[in-house]
Amino acid sequence: MYTLYFIPGACSLATQAIINELGQDVNLVHKLEIDRFETLNPAGTVPVLKDGDKVLNEGVAIILYLLNKHKNRLIPDRGEGRHQAIENMMFANATMHPAYGKLFFAQANVTEPKARQQVFDAAAVAINKLWQVVEAKLEHTPYLGGHEISPADILLAVYSRWSEFFPVDIVLGPHTREMINAVLERESIQRAIQREQDYNARSEA
Ligand SMILES: N[C@@H](CCC(=O)N[C@@H](CS)C(=O)NCC(=O)O)C(=O)O
Known part of the structure; x- marks a missing residue:
């Protein structure tokens, strides 16, 4: 299971949609919930992805990591x-x-x-x-x-x-x-938007 650190509506929404396109599970954590976010990404930006102990920064590097790991039709193999x-x-x-x-x-x-x-x-x-x-x-x-x-x-x-x-x-x-x-x-992005909204609603409750 992946963990994606996000800000609602930010570029991390695309990462979540791509994880959905790949049929993978992801746990969402709002950036502001982390006390020292810089320990995950010194640049302070989302997306950050955690795969087990591995912490990944930079949107495109994260997407390429996921595409290399999971068989997909989103980009050609070579x-x-x-x-x-x-x-x-x-x-x-x-x-x-x-x-x-x-x-x-x-x-x-x-x-x-x-x-x-x-x-x-x-x-x-x-x-x-x-x-x-x-x-x-x-x-x-x-x-x-x-x-x-x-x-x-x-x-x-x-x-x-x-x-x-x-x-x-x-x-x-x-x-x-x-x-x-x-x-x-697409279902992948609709679900991603919905999950961000649900997350916000839960935090405000
Ligand atoms: N090159 C970085 C840029 C990421 C970026 O600028 N993310 C914005 C959101 S879209 C961010 O986290 N800004 C800091 C903030 O809003 O706290 C990447 O692709 O990961």
Whole structure:
């Protein structure tokens, strides 16, 4: 049984959905429930995954660990297709995620309203450019990996949910909207969202 350290709605939601896609059990622990979270991840970020005594950090490294361990149809076993799937995951995690990170950073650190909106708007321009890259990648196939869902689709669908927290216009192309809707309708992510909500409800009770 895995243990996943999470923050509700954060990128750890994608990790949980992938664990569900792989048919594995996972125990959820909210980051704030851990006294010294830095002992698990000095960077202080989620996701963190525990597999027995092994502690794993960094979203894509965790996903690759899981994909290497469990037989799956989420990425090809080898060759060009596998390379492309990893490139797509890195695009999501190392390019799109930090672009959204600028919105969160401005929210937390820029207090003057006009200056804050300027940073939001500049970040939105960068994010929209990246969603255009996604739209181009999806011109011929429903998912980034082709006709089957891939980890990058799940990561991007989770990040797309962050747009609504900010006063910005994030524009998704039609192919991108279809891909995201298809991901968000899947049992794996619906169950992950529900488990986070149930967890919150239990903690507030
Ligand atoms: N490169 C890291 C980035 C992870 C990251 O930035 N996680 C955010 C949530 S999406 C986080 O934990 N932020 C710290 C916090 O909100 O306490 C990874 O992919 O694991």
